[in-house]
Amino acid sequence: MQINMTVNGNEVTNDIEPRVLLVHYVREVLGLTGTHWGCDTSNCGTCVVLMDGQPVKSCTVLAAMAAGHDIRTVEGLAAGGTLDPVQQGFMEEHGLQCGFCTPGMMLTARALLDKNPHPDDTEIRQAISGQICRCTGYATIVRSVHWAAAHPAGADAAATVDAVLDGTDNAVPDIATELVETEVKA
């Protein structure tokens, strides 16, 4: 069957089998592998994408059911080369360790902040309660979302993805030197 939907602002059209799940469609047909495929049973939440702005577990939604809807994946978080404040928050507050749960966590955080710009700890914990971080880094994830709430325009609206990736931006303070000094003292 033929399906059409909007993914990260782009219209996509594909011919698929009705039984293809949204997570596999996004990863394998569209090649957007930022959406992770985890437990396959709607428990872990690493496959979360936004459907019309709401987080959904894409392992339990058929691509056919998402047709006609607006889908946003982690690849669609950064806009015009600028990282989303949520992404910056996860960098600032060390919101990830292995990174497997991170795409789903960040999308849920984005949806939460869109609905509730100043969530408290409990509201953040409730929002991510359907998602599992097996590094158990929940405290830093909660801090990362707080950081994003406190910086709705990001640390530096001009920080670009490239600058962040090659370290030439000023969005992230240079903590490396501090760490090295601590290690030397220890």
Next chain:
Amino acid sequence: MQIPAPFDYVRATSVDDALELLSRHGAESRVVAGGHSLLPMMKLRLSRPEWLIDINDLYELDFILRDGDKLRVGALTRHTTLLESAEVAGLFPIVRDAESVIADPIVRNRGTIGGSLCQADPAEDLSTVCDVLGAEAVIRGPGGERILTMADFHRGPYETAAGPDELLCELRFPVRSRSGSAYEKVERRVGDWAVGAAGASVTLAGDGTIADAAVGLTALGLDHTVAEAGAVLRGQRPAEELFVEAGRLAAAACDPVDDQRGPVDYKRHLADELTRRVLRLACTRAIQTQEG
């Protein structure tokens, strides 16, 4: 990788269209709304429909509407919508109690009240909620509309009165003054099925005695309300000894099974303790409503 067996997919464009599709494909078809029970079953090949009829475009079934002494809720109303509705929480606080512990917030964005009731899982919370609130189920089929009490609609685990060519369209909740309700669940972690849960609804008479009361249990081997508890509560003044007696009756009436979520005696203990707690809270809420 869990992938469903092949099927044909069709999107219904209206209730009439859905009914037409159901009468054409009948027993070989399944209706999908939120899909968070059906799709996992299809992925495990426990369910292998030939046709999947998607009703997510039927916005006419997504509503919460006060209609005289009834609150009408469309079958396609999402859990999140029910949880966030101030009107529902004001009239039936049990709904907010239950919705806040159904699955997790992301699953609640998709799951619907109609889907939950039709799945009729023994650990499903809304069947108990609808049962104690005295809700009616509105079903449409080729023969027109049928309105059933929950006792007639909910026939047992995974079984309802909705036939293969019928669609659950709406739930109707009677609005009663001087009423209170509450729900409490014990679960091992967010999103897990209940170890056990209890729900209660209480209506007070003008003199402060209990005019009507219903107690229901979830995942504890009882499909309908605890009749003995309702009988002992009626006509009495709310009091701790009364709640203790109702708890004892609920524990005696239930028939839980021993499984990985707990042994039988622990589950009976839950039936007892949770019944007392929800009755206490439901009565407190009914008194507050009376005073308010």
